[in-house]
Amino acid sequence: xxxxxxxxxxxxxxxxxxxxxxxxxxxxxxxxxxxxxxxxxxxxxxxxxxxxxxxxxxxxxxxxxxxxxxxxxxxxxxxxxxxxxxxxxxxxxxxxxxxxxxxxxxxxxxxxxxxxxxxxxxxxxxxxxxxxxxxxxxxxxxxxxxxxxx
Numbered sequence: 182x183x184x185x186x187x188x189x190x191x192x193x194x195x196x197x198x199x200x201x202x203x204x205x206x207x208x209x210x211x212x213x214x215x216x217x218x219x220x221x222x223x224x225x226x227x228x229x230x231x232x233x234x235x236x237x238x239x240x241x242x243x244x245x246x247x248x249x250x251x252x253x254x255x256x257x258x259x260x261x262x263x264x265x266x267x268x269x270x271x272x273x274x275x276x277x278x279x280x281x282x283x284x285x286x287x288x289x290x291x292x293x294x295x296x297x298x299x300x301x302x303x304x305x306x307x308x309x310x311x312x313x314x315x316x317x318x319x320x321x322x323x324x325x326x327x328x329x330x331x
Contacts, residue, residue: 183208185295187267188215188254190308191231192224193329194238197306201269201297202245208295211244213261218251225312237328255290266294271304 187202191214202212214235218228226234232247239245250257258266266286270276276296283294306324314321322330 182210182262183265184211184213184261184263185209185265185267186213186215186254186258186261186263188217188250188257190217190219190222190224191235192308193226193231193311193325194234195303195306195308195311195325196323197269197271197299197303199238199326200300200303201267202239204297204300205267205295206242206244209244209265209267211246212267213246213248213263214239215254215257216247216249217254218249225315234326234328238326253289255286255292258286258292259290263292266292268294268296269299270296271299271307 185205187205189198191198202214205212216228216231216235224231228249232249235247254266266283268279268283270279279294279296286292286294311321311324314324
């Protein structure tokens, strides 16, 4: 089985995340959307809310599984028998950030990272921007899936 891990905090899931997952589906038998748990990181949404947003967004897609994890993503890949880590890139800054992480994950777990370039219409979206718009009562409906808009 070809399995990929798409890891993040997903606070909240955005249309950029949805774009990457949907475009990666043809390449894998299963994509585990792995919500990283970090007790030191303050999130806007609870772990349960974030998990529900993703599960509801992909309720019709059997190949998308949602799990929580803590610790190293490389170790989670080993534990889940995943052959790849999936990452989306919006710009060169993302690549510069992600490249050494990908190289380290390969060194630790022999797991490859597959990068997909974000579609132009969602390349400006990040969870931190969405949270800022939400905190300031702006219209975020074009940035997140319907499950987050409820």
